[in-house]
Amino acid sequence: MVLARRLRIACRIRKRTIHVRGKWCIHSYYTTSPFAPDGSGRILLAAADLDRNAAEVMIVTDDGKILHVLPPQPLTESFWHTGFWQCWSSCGRFVYLQSGTISRPLTIRHQLSNGERVVLKGDLEGMCPYGETGYSCYHGMLYAAGYGDGKWKPEMSPVPFLSRDEHGIFNLDFDKRETRLELSVAQLLESHPKRELLHLEEQKLQERLGAHEGLTLMCYCVRWNPHGSRFLFYFGNHCVSKSRNEPRIAYVFTADRNLKNITLALDLSFDNFGVHWGWQPCGEKLIGYGPRSDGDEGMQLAEVSHDGSGYAWLSNHASGGHPSISPSNPDLIVTDEGGPKHGNIVFISKSSGKVIHREPMPKFRDLAEPDGRNPMRVCHHPVFNREGDMVLCNSLPSQHASIALLKLPSKMR
Numbered sequence: 001m002v003l004a005r006r007l008r009i010a011c012r013i014r015k016r017t018i019h020v021r022g023k024w025c026i027h028s029y030y031t032t033s034p035f036a037p038d039g040s041g042r043i044l045l046a047a048a049d050l051d052r053n054a055a056e057v058m059i060v061t062d063d064g065k066i067l068h069v070l071p072p073q074p075l076t077e078s079f080w081h082t083g084f085w086q087c088w089s090s091c092g093r094f095v096y097l098q099s100g101t102i103s104r105p106l107t108i109r110h111q112l113s114n115g116e117r118v119v120l121k122g123d124l125e126g127m128c129p130y131g132e133t134g135y136s137c138y139h140g141m142l143y144a145a146g147y148g149d150g151k152w153k154p155e156m157s158p159v160p161f162l163s164r165d166e167h168g169i170f171n172l173d174f175d176k177r178e179t180r181l182e183l184s185v186a187q188l189l190e191s192h193p194k195r196e197l198l199h200l201e202e203q204k205l206q207e208r209l210g211a212h213e214g215l216t217l218m219c220y221c222v223r224w225n226p227h228g229s230r231f232l233f234y235f236g237n238h239c240v241s242k243s244r245n246e247p248r249i250a251y252v253f254t255a256d257r258n259l260k261n262i263t264l265a266l267d268l269s270f271d272n273f274g275v276h277w278g279w280q281p282c283g284e285k286l287i288g289y290g291p292r293s294d295g296d297e298g299m300q301l302a303e304v305s306h307d308g309s310g311y312a313w314l315s316n317h318a319s320g321g322h323p324s325i326s327p328s329n330p331d332l333i334v335t336d337e338g339g340p341k342h343g344n345i346v347f348i349s350k351s352s353g354k355v356i357h358r359e360p361m362p363k364f365r366d367l368a369e370p371d372g373r374n375p376m377r378v379c380h381h382p383v384f385n386r387e388g389d390m391v392l393c394n395s396l397p398s399q400h401a402s403i404a405l406l407k408l409p410s411k412m413r
Contacts, residue, residue: 046083130228134172146241328388
């Protein structure tokens with residue numbers, strides 16, 4: 001009994017909530033730190049006015065004081081999931097954010113000191129943590145293919161899916177004020193180690209839907225490692241509308257910051273189900289949910305090297321949430337999960353695979369979690385601060401979403 005009480009005390013987490021009055025607030029994603037790079041504790045978030053159907057990016061203190069408000073932007077459905085993908089520059093002088101629409105995306109670099117803005121065509125899902133390298137893909141192509149609501153909307157795509165020479169991985173060059181396509185989907189398909197299989201699957205689809213059709217292939221989800229030396233990206237589309245009856249296609253590649261040494265790290269296609277892969281603090285290994293090592297159905301929490309070697313079990317936890325490892329405690333994993341009444345922030349021991357603690361977190365407003373991207377639900381997207389003593393996540397305790405800060409006890413740091 002005494003031991004059990006000590007464990008509860010050791011895992012007691014202090015929670016503080018950041019509210020902005022009358023605003024629906026969200027941080028961008030679990031792979032992009034909302035904390036200012038200068039260690040000041042400033043936090044970057046996006047805040048929507050539900051009545052005006054408009055939103056802006058804000059910089060706030062950890063007790064909710066507003067320090068800076070950027071000009072408002074139009075809302076798209078992706079806002080309810082990732083805000084404007086707002087993120088800091090490595091020097092802390094600039095904030096980057098999405099603008100435009102899903103079919104005509106823009107990316108803005110906003111200089112905080114004088115409000116100067118550089119606007120480029122294209123999308124963004126996080127800048128390189130060190131130096132201004134803006135590799136990205138067309139985020140809106142996922143939504144046009146059915147991500148979020150499961151509906152096939154090809155007319156929303158920034159580029160036709162089968163124009164494979166016109167989309168892929170772009171370089172947003174803010175110094176030269178230009179957006180360049182550096183690696184096309186056509187080039188990647190041609191060099192793909194499974195290209196024969198993909199061509200065969202495309203032929204099967206064309207036999208069903210017509211010769212004018214093809215697999216809904218794209219590049220998406222660029223994710224940088226903490227050192228800015230490598231990034232990963234997905235190829236395929238594991239979220240295509242079920243109405244097309246396409247096979248699940250999802251390959252995770254890694255590359256260095258010059259877009260060289262492209263390597264297939266994970267095959268999550270067909271029956272190899274897995275989601276939400278990101279980098280560990282070492283910058284060499286990935287962590288995410290992938291197929292079970294024992295061959296059984298379902299997922300496991302796993303890791304793999306950036307070159308595809310060393311795929312290994314970490315835990316039987318299989319929520320498909322958003323996992324990452326503490327920068328200060330290599331044995332501490334945080335992820336999230338849904339539930340019938342609320343969500344949870346989940347802490348797991350990397351060495352044992354066991355759940356250490358579940359922290360309940362409001363996730364949706366209806367009796368059950370609604371589908372799609374909308375203000376009635378959030379994804380928690382937990383992210384450590386740089387010191388590893390705090391986890392920040394999204395929460396929906398009322399009409400307005402807010403930011404929850406979880407202060408970890410010393411035994412978990």
